[in-house]
Amino acid sequence: MSPAVDRRPTRPGTVISLAVAVLAATLLGVSMAPSIGLSLPGIVLLGAGLRYGCERLVTGGGLALFAGALVAGIGAAGVGTVLIGGALSVVSWDIAVNAIELGEQVGREAETRSAELSHAAGTVSVAFGTAVVAYALYAGVDGGRPIVSVVLLTVAAVLLASALRLESPSST
Amino acid sequence: MSEQRRAETTGEPEPNAEPDDADGATVDSAGRLHEDVLRRTGRWTGVSALALFGVAFGVFSQNPAPFLAGVFGVTFAAYAGAGRAPDAHLDIEREFEDRPDPGEEVEVTVALENGGESSLPDVRIVDGVPGQLHVAAGTPRHAASLDPGERVTFSYTVVAERGTHEFEPAQVLVRGFSGAAERETRVAGESEPLVCTPGSLPPSTNLSLQPLTTPYAGRVETDIGGDGLEFYATREYQPGDPLSRVDWNTRARTGELSTLEFREERAASVVLLIDVRTEAWCRPDESATSAVERSVEGAMQAFSSLIDAGDRVGIAALGTTECWLPPGSGGDHRTRAREMFRTEPLLSPDSVDDLIERPISVAALRHQLPSHAQIILFSPLVDDLVVEQAKLLDASGHLLTAVSPNPTTTATTGESVARMERDLRMADLRRSGLRVVDWNWEEPLVTAISRAGARWSA
Numbered sequence: 001m002s003p004a005v006d007r008r009p010t011r012p013g014t015v016i017s018l019a020v021a022v023l024a025a026t027l028l029g030v031s032m033a034p035s036i037g038l039s040l041p042g043i044v045l046l047g048a049g050l051r052y053g054c055e056r057l058v059t060g061g062g063l064a065l066f067a068g069a070l071v072a073g074i075g076a077a078g079v080g081t082v083l084i085g086g087a088l089s090v091v092s093w094d095i096a097v098n099a100i101e102l103g104e105q106v107g108r109e110a111e112t113r114s115a116e117l118s119h120a121a122g123t124v125s126v127a128f129g130t131a132v133v134a135y136a137l138y139a140g141v142d143g144g145r146p147i148v149s150v151v152l153l154t155v156a157a158v159l160l161a162s163a164l165r166l167e168s169p170s171s172t
Numbered sequence: 173m174s175e176q177r178r179a180e181t182t183g184e185p186e187p188n189a190e191p192d193d194a195d196g197a198t199v200d201s202a203g204r205l206h207e208d209v210l211r212r213t214g215r216w217t218g219v220s221a222l223a224l225f226g227v228a229f230g231v232f233s234q235n236p237a238p239f240l241a242g243v244f245g246v247t248f249a250a251y252a253g254a255g256r257a258p259d260a261h262l263d264i265e266r267e268f269e270d271r272p273d274p275g276e277e278v279e280v281t282v283a284l285e286n287g288g289e290s291s292l293p294d295v296r297i298v299d300g301v302p303g304q305l306h307v308a309a310g311t312p313r314h315a316a317s318l319d320p321g322e323r324v325t326f327s328y329t330v331v332a333e334r335g336t337h338e339f340e341p342a343q344v345l346v347r348g349f350s351g352a353a354e355r356e357t358r359v360a361g362e363s364e365p366l367v368c369t370p371g372s373l374p375p376s377t378n379l380s381l382q383p384l385t386t387p388y389a390g391r392v393e394t395d396i397g398g399d400g401l402e403f404y405a406t407r408e409y410q411p412g413d414p415l416s417r418v419d420w421n422t423r424a425r426t427g428e429l430s431t432l433e434f435r436e437e438r439a440a441s442v443v444l445l446i447d448v449r450t451e452a453w454c455r456p457d458e459s460a461t462s463a464v465e466r467s468v469e470g471a472m473q474a475f476s477s478l479i480d481a482g483d484r485v486g487i488a489a490l491g492t493t494e495c496w497l498p499p500g501s502g503g504d505h506r507t508r509a510r511e512m513f514r515t516e517p518l519l520s521p522d523s524v525d526d527l528i529e530r531p532i533s534v535a536a537l538r539h540q541l542p543s544h545a546q547i548i549l550f551s552p553l554v555d556d557l558v559v560e561q562a563k564l565l566d567a568s569g570h571l572l573t574a575v576s577p578n579p580t581t582t583a584t585t586g587e588s589v590a591r592m593e594r595d596l597r598m599a600d601l602r603r604s605g606l607r608v609v610d611w612n613w614e615e616p617l618v619t620a621i622s623r624a625g626a627r628w629s630a
Contacts, residue, residue, distance in 0.1 A: 005311070005313070066222060066225070066241075066244075067225070069241055070225060070226065070229040070238045070241055071229075072237075073229065073233070073235060073237030073238040073240075073241060074229060074232075074233040074235055074237075074238060077237070078237070079236065079237045079240055082237040082238070082240065082241050083237075083240060083241060085241075086241040086244050087244065090222075090244050090248060097215055098351060101213075101215070101351075102296065102315055105296050105298075105313075105315075105345060106296050106297075106298065106311075106313035106314065106315050107311055107313050109310075109311040109313070110311050110313040110314050110315060110326075111314055111315070111316075111326055112314070112315035112316075114315075114316045114317045114324075115293070115294045115295065115296065115315035115316050115317050116315070117317070118293040118294060118317035118349070119293060119294050119317075119347075119349065119351060121349075122293065122349030122350060123349075123350075126247060126248065126251045126350075127244065127248075129247075130243055130244055130247040130248075131244075133243075134240045134241075134243045135240070137240075138236060138240055
C-alpha cells in the first residue's frame with residue numbers, strides 16, 4: 001500500500017546536468033577535437049553516476065569534463081572557450097550532485113523543480129561571473145605572454161590562499 | 173539588522189539572534205520547543221583543487237588559458253565558504269476532508285509559507301504523516317524555493333484508518349544558494365488531527381438476525397402468532413379476541429368463528445462479540461491493518477445499523493469479561509458504545525501487546541449474557557479455540573452468527589495452508605448450524621453480508 005520512497009536522483013536535475021555536460025563537450029570539441037577524449041568519458045561517468053545515484057562517479061565525470069576544458073586550453077582553443085567550457089563543467093557537476101542529494105532527501109517522485117532551478121541559477125551566476133572577470137583580467141593585460149602568466153599566477157595564488165583560509169575554519 | 177527590528181516591533185523574544193548558533197532554540201507558533209540543527213554539507217569540499225589543476229596545467233603548457241580556468245576553483249571555494257543557511261520562519265497548513273470513513277482515500281493538501289523576510293532558495297520538506305496512516309498516492313515530500321511571503325502547496329493521498337491521528341511536525345531542510353550549509357528544522361502547524369470513525373451500514377442492509385428475540389416489538393420476524401403484518405395461522409375463536417381479527421370468510425362458509433393470527437415482529441437482543449486475543453492479530457501484509465481492527469470496524473458498523481433498526485445491542489470481547497456493555501437501546505446507549513469503541517484499549521490496540529494473551533473461557537461470558545441474546549462474533553477464525561467456543565455459545569442457546577474478516581493470502585505455501593485451514597473451520601461451523609459471513613479483505617461488509625444472506629435464505 002505504501003510504496004517505498006524512490007531515492008534515485010531527481011528528473012529535472014538529471015536532464016539539465018546532462019544537457020549542460022553535452023553542451024560543454026560540444027563547445028570544447030568544436031574548438032579542439034582531442035578534448036573529446038576526456039569530455040566524452042566525463043559525460044558517460046556523469047550519466048552512470050546519475051543513473052545509480054553515486055556521487056563519486058558524478059565527481060569523476062565532472063573532473064574529466066573540467067580536465068577536457070584544461071586540455072582544450074593547452075591546445076588551440078581560445079581563452080574564452082576554455083572559460084565557458086570550465087564554467088559549464090562545474091555547473092553540470094553541481095546540478096548533478098544536487099539532484100542526487102535531493103533524490104536522497106525528498107525522493108524522485110517529489111516536485112523539486114523550483115528548488116533545483118534556484119540552486120542552478122546561483123551556481124550559473126557564480127560560474128559565469130567568474131568567467132567574465134577572468135576574461136576581463138586576461139583581456140585587460142593583453143600584452144606579452146610572460147607578464148600575463150606572472151600576474152595571473154600571482155592573482156591565482158593569492159585567491160587560492162584566501163579561498164583555502166575561507167574554507168577551513170567554517171567547515172565543521 | 174532586520175531581525176533586530178522585527179523583534180522590537182513585535183515585542184516577541186528574538187527566536188534566532190545568532191544565525192550560526194547551533195543550539196538556537198525556537199519556540200514555534202504552537203508553543204512547542206524545538207531546536208534547529210545547522211551543519212555544513214561538505215558538498216563543495218575539495219573544489220579548490222580545481223585551482224591547483226589549472227596552475228599545474230598552466231605551468232606545464234606555458235599557456236594562460238588553463239591558469240584562468242583554475243580561477244573557478246578559487247571562486248567556488250569562496251562561494252561555498254561564504255554560504256550560510258538562511259533563517260527559516262515557515263508556516264505550515266494542512267487541509268483534508270473531515271471525518272472520512274475507514275479505508276477511504278483522503279487527499280491531504282499541505283501549504284508551506286515563508287513567513288520570514290529572507291528568501292529561501294532551497295527548502296526541502298518531509299511532512300510528518302501520522303504513523304498509522306499509509307500514503308497511497310503522491311508523496312509527502314517536496315522541495316521548492318520560497319521568496320518572502322511566497323506559498324507553495326503540494327498534496328498526497330493517505331488511506332484513512334479508524335482513530336484520531338495527529339500530524340507530526342514536518343521536517344524541513346533549508347539551504348542557501350550554494351548549498352554549502354543547511355539548517356534542519358521542524359515546523360509544527362496547528363493542524364487538526366485526522367479523525368476517522370466508521371459510519372453505519374447502508375439502511376437497506378439486512379443483517380438477517382436469527383429468530384431469537386426479546387418480548388419487545390421490533391423488526392425480526394418470529395414464529396409466534398399475534399399482531400403483525402404477515403399471515404401466520406388461524407385458530408379457534410376465544411372470547412375476548414378483537415372483532416377485526418375474526419375470519420369472516422370462514423364464518424360465512426362454515427358458520428364457525430375463527431381468529432386470524434399474524435407473525436409477530438419483535439426486537440432482537442444482540443451482543444457483538446469481538447475477538448481480541450493475540451491470535452487474532454494477523455494481517456495480509458505488513459502495511460495493512462490487523463484483523464482485530466477490521467473486526468472492530470465491522471462491529472461498529474453493525475452496531476449503528478442494528479440500533480437504528482430498534483434492536484438492543486451490546487458489546488463484549490472474546491476471552492475477557494472486563495470489556496462489556498450489556499444490550500440496550502436509545503441515545504445514551506449509543507453514546508456509551510461510541511465512547512467504549514474509542515477509549516477501550518482492547519478495542520483500539522496499537523500493537524499486539526495490547527491484546528489478551530491468556531483468554532478465559534466463554535463460560536464466564538455466558539453468565540453475563542441475557543438469556544434471549546443472540547451473538548454476532550467478529551473473528552478472523554485463525555485458530556481452533558475460537559471455533560470451539562463459538563459452538564459452545566451456540567449450543568447454550570445464544571444463536572451465533574460469525575462475521576469473519578479474511579486475513580489470509582495465497583502468496584506462499586504456508587499462507588495457502590492457513591487459508592485452507594480457515595476454510596475448513598468455517599465449514600465446520602456451518603455444519604454445526606452456525607451462520608458464517610466470510611468477509612474478504614478488500615470488500616465492504618455490506619457486500620459480504622448480502623452474499624452470505626443469499627446462502628442463508630436459499
